[in-house]
Each structure stands twice: as structure tokens, then as C-alpha cells.
Amino acid sequence: MTVQLVHSATRTTRDSHGLRYVPIVAFGLDLVLVTFSVFVAILGRESVSLPGAGSQLDVSATLEVAGPLLMLGWVATLLLMGSYRPQVFGAGLDEYKRVINGSLVAAAAVAVGCYLTEFDLARGFFVLCFVVGVPVLVAGRFLLRRSLQRARRRGTLQHRVLIAGTEGHVDEIASVLNRETWLGYRVIGALTPSNTTRDATASGVPLVGHSRSLAEVAIEADVDVVFLAGGAFDSSADMRRLAWDLEHEDIQVVIAPSVTDVAAERVSIRPVGGMPLIHLEKPRSREAVRRMKRTFDVVGSLALILAFSPVFALAAWKVWRNDGGPVLFRQSRVGRDGNSFSCLKFRTMVTNAEELLAKLHAAAGYEGGLFKMEDDPRVTKPGQWLRRFSVDELPQLFNVLRGDMSLVGPRPPLAHEVAQYDDDVARRLRVRPGMTGLWQVSGRSDLSWSEAIRLDLYYVDNWSMVQDLTILFRTFSAVFSSRGAY
Template structure:
């Protein structure tokens, strides 16, 4: 096992990033700058558009109201923890706090002006807050994108130790390693004192015993320590560790043996001082309700109208290439195992299905999620349609008819479904989708295991907010053509 002194020497040159402490200040500066710009736009817009025209001079009001509104808005965001370091980088909590703080700031501004009898222009007020909230969202999105980009390059990362049994350590390390944009750099493991191994099964170095977590975290210059299963023997021992770690400002994270569960389904409820984690039932039943179906119906109808010219162009090119059928119709398995005819523009030669078995044998792939880069069956028109996902546009007809959804797991054929195990069968609880987590996360560049994991996560943790997020990311995935073939 690696000793503390040896490890200290090995990491002396690799100090943890301290630039993370400037994230809140960066966000505050961006927010203040955007609020100022939006305020100037609101002044010009109120004057030029004549919204709620009155005798009040917006320019004179700005001298008093402008700085107070900006300061009050920033203070409100700060009070609602909108600048807390933990909200940056992942999740929707950051945007929720911005929205709640903005609504609260607008309410306070309106009530204060009324009580003080201050003649604030209503047009300026509406434009300032109406444009300000989207502007703040865009600013935070830009900051998050810059943060993710830096972390993918190895910057602005948290140095992390994971304490627990080797199996639990590897499980947590795999989850953190899948998402490099989260910024967690696992530098080592701490195992129970009875485990004398020098590394975990996946090759992560064991730096020492878990009961020496405080001293080892300090010597290895860790920013955070994750406590997984088997890390400590009792609650009193863990409490003592937390007290020691807080002296060096080392963040403590509990990593229970629960994965692929969204935060919306997890509730922490303390009982007698014992924090109990309650996991709500899977939300796949909500994905079958009228709200999602209405969204699919209206969305598919609108998109069919918008993409009508593109439909005509694609259909013409397919027909002129080899005089074959424009559409490729294939029986797919939908919700609850029901079969339906899935429409696509034909992108392959007319005898493509007869060639599948030989290609699978050549590539050494199973029928499950079979995909092939440089597929010889694809026609010249099919290549550009696949690259831009135009070949899948006719599936809007399936969405309109209720066979599919705009967002969901990829529809599969019977021979693929026949290979499902019990867990994979959960994909059939919801309608298959034109796009989904698998597409915005890498599309065909993903391994079959990764694609299945994302589909199961979607089924168990469905929400309309997640659907809207996937839909917004789909355009970027299509434009970049990453993983499309």
C-alpha cells in the first residue's frame, strides 16, 4: 500500500485548482453587466416603442432607480444562493434560483415604488425584467459552457478521494469518469483497514485506510472526499471524520449505492437526527399522460408544416437516384410491445435488409443496436440525409399518429427487442422517440451499453423539463453531426 509520505511527494507538483473560488465573482460580474445592458435597452425600447407612454422621464428615473434595481436584484439572487459555488456546472438548480430571485426582485421593486409613490415607468419595468431573466439565463449558460470546456481540458477540476470498499470505490469512480465536464478528478481510493490491496480492480491507487481520511485528504491536497459503501464502521466514527475534514475546508460528499436516479425523485428527510433518503417511484407513468401527448401532437403538426419544403427536396433526390421507393417502412416495437410501421426516407440500397446478416458477421456485432460506420448500403443522397438526420423527419408522421413521441428511447425492431433482458424491457413502458438522451449524448458514437443506460435513465426519471432540455440540445447534435452515420 502506498504510504502517506510517498504519495505527498508524488502530488506535490499537482496542486488542486483554486480558480474555482472565483466562479461566484465571475457570475456576479456577468449578471451585473447583463442587467446594465438590459436596462439601457429597456430605456431605448420604452422611448421608441412607446410602451405604457406616460409623462415620466425614464432617463431621469434611471439615475435613481437603475442602480437600486441592479443592486437589489443581485442581492436577491445572493440571498437565494444564486452565487453559491455548488450550483455551478450541473443541474437546473442554478436556473431555478435565478428565476425565483428575479420574480422576487420584480415584486419587491413594484411594491416599493408603489409605497414610496415613485413614478417608475411601467414600460421600462416590464422590459427590464422581461428581457433581464432570459439574459441572465444566457449568461449563466455561457459561463457553464466555458466551465465545461475548461474541465474537459483538465482545468478547474476538483481533486477527489473516494473512501469505501474497492467495489464501491470503482462504482463511484466509473460514474464520475463518464462525465468529465463535472470536473471531478479522482486521485485515489481509501479502503477499510482490513483491505491491504495497493489498487482497486480498475487500477485506482489505494492511498491508505479510510479511518485516516482526514490526514490523507490533507496530504494529497484533495478538494473533496466521497464516502461510499463500507467506508466507515459507525456513525460516531464518521462524525469525527467530518469534524476533522471541516478544519481543512475539505468538502464531504456521501455517495450511496444508488445510481441512475434523478434528483427530482430523491428526498432527504431527517428522522431523529438520521437523514433518510426516500426514493420516489419511477416517473415513466407520467410520460404516458395527456400533457406529453398534447405536446407531441401539436409539436409534430407544426414541424410537419415547417419542414414541408425539406420533405419535398429529400423525396425528389431519393426518387431520382435509383427510381426506388421514397420511404422506407419498417415494423418497429412501440409502447407496451405493440408493433407499428416506422417511416423514414430511404437512405440505403433497395436490398439493404438482405445484407444485414453478412455485415453483422463481418463486423462481429450482435443484432442488438447494430450500427456500422461507412455502411456500404448507404446511397449518396442517404449520406447527407443521415448526417443531418433528415432521413428521420418522416417519423413526425408516426408522432402525429401516436405511435411515437418527439422524445424517448430509440424505436427498435423485433429481433433487437427479442434480446432484451428484464431491465431493458423497461424501455417499452414509454413511446419510442425521434430523439432522446442517447442522441444528444453522442448518438452512434456511444457503446450499446451506454445507449441502453441512457434510455433506462430517461424511462425511470422522465419529466417535461427534461424533454424540453433534450429537444433544445437536439439541434446542436444535428448541426454538429457528431456520431451521425
């Protein structure tokens, strides 16, 4: 079994080794962007007039002396601040923080250096250089990250991962890594603390041994990362020995605690007595129903109703013209705390759609949860257009204004769906349902029922105003791409 794993790893060695060039590419990109910012500052210097800046400064001297020194010093500061460490690329805010902090340190160093050496640096040049440079560097890193994530989704530039822990924890970590392909972690095997004759875990992760041989197997398999899940070791001494055994190997050791679907804002690490204690804040479902969010919903819904009033008129005319039936479709949905309300939508189906539903359930083998089908025969011709761009959901802005719904939140469920909820899933009823949410910007109808529930529960437990604004921004992209809309 181990031999097969080694052979598989050998076939993918060249792919993962391409990751070592990512910091080099980032360094070259930053150098180009810093050079661009310096030249923009030099060219724009004469058009910027700052009090006390002086008008007779020699711009050519700035180009010949301050320009090259600033470029090299800026990039060197980014290097010293850890902006090119392999661990910062691909995910998280640490990469952007290091770029911004490094740029601020470089700016402070230039200002202090000019003061101490009495170098007469043009203030307009100095201000323009960093005002232009910092956003340009951040944008460059953003584009580099998007390119890296696209490559990882295609199966390239990935880390080979070995997971150690109990079988349940291994499957939990593996499911997250396999789901979030943009992270670039390819799980090639797992080790459990107990001996077993089976070849794989319940989710299909190959079993290659037990954790006492972890260092040996990791080296033989030429993995890039070892994930330590719950139950990997009996004591901290075993973990220290693993670190010693891998001290001279190019293998990262990552401790993966049993904390998933928790936003970074709710997690803090505080070392106490040599132990890195993970502090987990309480879920934020109560924050999601307070006055600030409600005020945002009222103001936002009013603004959107006014902005989309021509679309309202066009959609209503199209629906009425098609068959002369009702323009609006009212359906009972379950809202916050299990209270029912009448959810408004532009009608997109034939008038006897509910009568045909039972036949479609039987034909599709429906067993419960959210029922959606592509090419639903009940959908009218104007309904196809309304659904494609989610125009049919615009009347829900009046539900938001009335307080039944929110602009952002879990999908409003039907009563028979709620009847199937267990205690965990029922948590999604602690907040107002939303017109859009994580489920919509993450695939909409292409998502499975379990994945949609997972995203809704994540939203309820990790609510923040910034997350709401981000979801609203991503909604426009999801709607105009029509991904998962039917």
C-alpha cells in the same frame, strides 16, 4: 502509494485553485449586467407610458440617486441570497433560482423602500429595469456555466476527488464522475473499509488506504472534495468525526447515496429525527403512455408532416432517381409491450442490403446489440445525405401518427436485439419507441451499446413532458451538427 498521490495532487494544485475566482467573475459579470439593465431602463423610460407614472419626472435624478443605489442593492441582495457560493456553479438549477429569487427580493425591497420614504421613482424605469435585468442575468449565468463546463471538459478548473466506500460503490460513483466530465470532478483515489493488497479497484481507481485514515489522507493529498459512498463508515459517529477533523480544512464533504440515474424531480429529502431521509418516487413509465403524451404526439406529428412536406418530396425523388428502387424501406421493429410494427424510413442502402449484412457482421466481429458501422459500403450516395441530417427517419412521423411510435422515446429495437434483453433492459419496452431520444441527443451512433441502454432506461423511469420538449429542442442541434450520424 499515498506519497505518489500527494505528488500527483501537487502538480494539479494550481489548476483547481483557479476555481476560487469563479465567484469573483460571476460577481463582476452580474455587476456589469445590472448596470447595463439600469441604463437601458433609464434610456427607455421616456418611451414607456404607464398609467399614473407622471410625465415630468426628472430622469437625471433617477440616474444620479436611484440608479447607483439600485445597482449596489441588487448585487448585494444576490450576494445575501447565496448566488456566489462556490457550490452553486456548474450544475443544477439552484444557481438560476438564487439569481431569480434575489432579483425579486431586490425589486420588492425597492418598491417598499420607495413607498416608506415617499421617493418618487419613475414606474417605467422600475418596471423596465427588472423586466430587462432578470433575463439578462440568467443569460449571463448560462453563458458563464457553458464556459466553465467547456473548461472542465478540457481538463481544467476541476475538483480533485477522493472517494470512500466499498469497492463496488466506489466504482459506481467513479464511473458517473468520469462520464460526466462537465461536472469537473477528477477522481484521484479511493479508500475502502477493508485492507487489500491490490493497487486499484476493478475499474482502475487507485486504492490509497482504508476509510479510518480518510481525514489524514485527504489532507495529505490536498483534495478538494471527499465523496462518501456506501460502506464508507460503520456508524454516523465516524462520519461526525470526519467532519470535525476537516472542520478547519478547505475540503468539501459530499455524501453520495447509491441512487444514480434518477431525476431530481423524483427525489426529495425530509429530515426526520435528525436523519435526512431520501424519498424516492416510483418510476414514471406509466406516465409516458397516458393521453397527454399521445395527444402531443398526434398534434406534433401532423404539424411536422405538413412542415416537412417539401423535404419528403425531395428525398423521395433523390432515392428513386438513384437506382429506381423502392423509395421507402420497411423493417419490422419491436414496440411497446413487445408488439411488432413496420417501421418506415427512406431507403438509404442498396436493395440487397440485408443479404450483405452477414458478411459485414463477420468482418466487424459483431457479437450482439446495436450494429452500426462508419462508411457502411451498403449506403447509397443519396443515402449518405439522408442519414447525415436524419431525413431518412422522417417517414416515421406516420408511425407516430398511427400510434406505433412516439416523437420522443427509446430507439425502436430489432427482434433479435430484444431476444438478448435481460429483465432490466426489457423495461425500455414499457413505452412507445421514439423518433428521437436521449440516445440521439447524447451522441447517437458514437455511443456504446451499454451507454445507449442506460440512457433509454433513464428516460423510461424519469419521463416528464418538460424532458420531452428539451429532447426535441436538443435534437435539432444534434441533427444539424451531424454528430454521430452514419
